[in-house]
Amino acid sequence: MTSQIASLFEPLDDLRKAEPIEDFDDIVEGLRQSMTVGGKLVGIPVRHATQGLFYNEELLQEAGISAPPDTLEELVEQAKKLTFTSKSSTPVVGMILASDLAVFPVMFARAFGGDFIDKQFRVVPDPEAMEKGLSVLADLFKAGALPRSYATTRNDDMVTWMQQGRAAFAVLPFARYAQLNNKEQSTAPGKIKAIEFPGSKTLGSGQEMHPVVESWAMAIPANSADKKLSWSYLRFVASKAATLDMARNGNGPVRSSTYAEPSFAGSQPQAKVEAAALAKARPAFPAFPEAARAQSTFLEEVQLAVLGRKNPKEAVAAIVDRVKPLMPA
Known part of the structure; x- marks a missing residue:
């Protein structure tokens, strides 16, 4: 997410202020920062490796x-x-x-x-x-x-x-x-x-x-015809429930709380180790x-x-x- 690429997407701070994402700070800080360019949030992390x-x-x-x-x-x-x-x-x-x-x-x-x-x-x-x-x-x-x-x-x-x-x-x-x-x-x-x-x-x-982490995010194109509707979808995908469901299907969960969820941690032997690694991880460059x-x-x-x-x-x-x-x- 370079500054040139970020310019193609809608800044999300005003949308997030009007309709907040559930417990946004629960999304790992390093992943949030990777989608923040020039002080503006331009993407919502949804997956990591x-x-x-x-x-x-x-x-x-x-x-x-x-x-x-x-x-x-x-x-x-x-x-x-x-x-x-x-x-x-x-x-x-x-x-x-x-x-x-x-x-x-x-x-x-x-x-x-x-x-x-x-x-x-x-x-x-x-x-x-x-x-x-x-x-x-x-x-x-x-x-x-x-x-x-x-x-x-x-x-x-x-x-x-x-x-x-x-x-x-x-x-x-x-x-x-x-x-x-x-x-x-x-x-x-x-x-x-x-x-x-x-x-x-x-x-x-x-x-x-500091292990290496790669991450994926969802963003709204700057020329989107219905940014409010797009934001409602991003809010849903970023919710705790959706993050948990995606994690059960093999997604690296972007929320710290997902790793502590008994229904997830019980079926994922590496959950505790992964959570500790993610807390210190950053991209390769x-x-x-x-x-x-x-x-x-x-x-x-x-x-x-x-x-x-x-x-x-x-x-x-x-x-x-x-x-x-x-x-x-």
């Missing part, structure tokens, strides 16, 4: 690991140990990650307190943290704990590999829980679980891991006109670092040099 760390409990137990990792360092150690051939004769990689989205390298950089682009539009505000994150990914690839096909791995591949027991860990939205544990598709239904992505043990006091090009440039350098074609320090320097000219003035 917050990234968590999924793991195959059966594979962990087979490798003699009693619990998922508490730190990034433990994750790396476990992923290497879980790069093996399972009892079912299936070759297993410790971790499966897609290479075509900034989500994944950003998560590893944030584990060290870094970022790709922060809210102030600074490119790689902490180069050392990004270098550490890329070094971890390169180390996992070198050890065989990432697939040899990493450079061509896509989002759907991660789901398939986890379902088939070919990977022990994956970074995916919490909402994928039901799909990963589908009895008709998964080799370990009920055994693929999720935790918050762990930060490094080197994270300083007061620092915390802020919206700006050249964002897509910036992501592509970032991923080119990330792949070179992970595959060993560049050392992480060189890759990070290139990211800064190449992405800075794309930043808004």
Whole structure:
């Protein structure tokens, strides 16, 4: 939602003042802020996908690991140990990650307190943290704990590999829980679980891991013929009852209260963990006109670092040099 795109939609503050949305502050603040441009609300969040760390409990137990990792360092150690051939004769990689989205390298950089682009539009505000994150990914690839096909791995591949027991860990939205544990598709239904992505043990006091969240919202076109009717629909979709119903059908609920609703939490084993992650989550990078090009440039350098074609320090320097000219003035 850049300023140019926001100009195509109706500002919603006056409509919300005249006919308020039920308990608007219950909608997670970070999601509301992502739809606020120039101080004006232009969209109502209705869905999110917050990234968590999924793991195959059966594979962990087979490798003699009693619990998922508490730190990034433990994750790396476990992923290497879980790069093996399972009892079912299936070759297993410790971790499966897609290479075509900034989500994944950003998560590893944030584990060290870094970022790709922060809210102030600074490119790689902490180069050392990004270098550490890329070094971890390169180390996992070198050890065989990432697939040899990493450079061509896509989002759907991660789901398939986890379902088939070919990977022990994956970074995916919490909402994928039901799909990963589908009895008709998964080799370990009920055994693929999720935790918050762990930060490094080197994270300083007061620092915390900020997982990546993507969100969707509804807006009213500026040239809409009946804005009042449109607003009545948005108010309904944003209500607690509608949010709960959508959540039961697999939507990431945008309201904090939904996670505490017994009828939802009781059927969603990951609800408590997801709620905690969402409270700290933020997008992979802020919206700006050249964002897509910036992501592509970032991923080119990330792949070179992970595959060993560049050392992480060189890759990070290139990211800064190449992405800075794309930043808004």
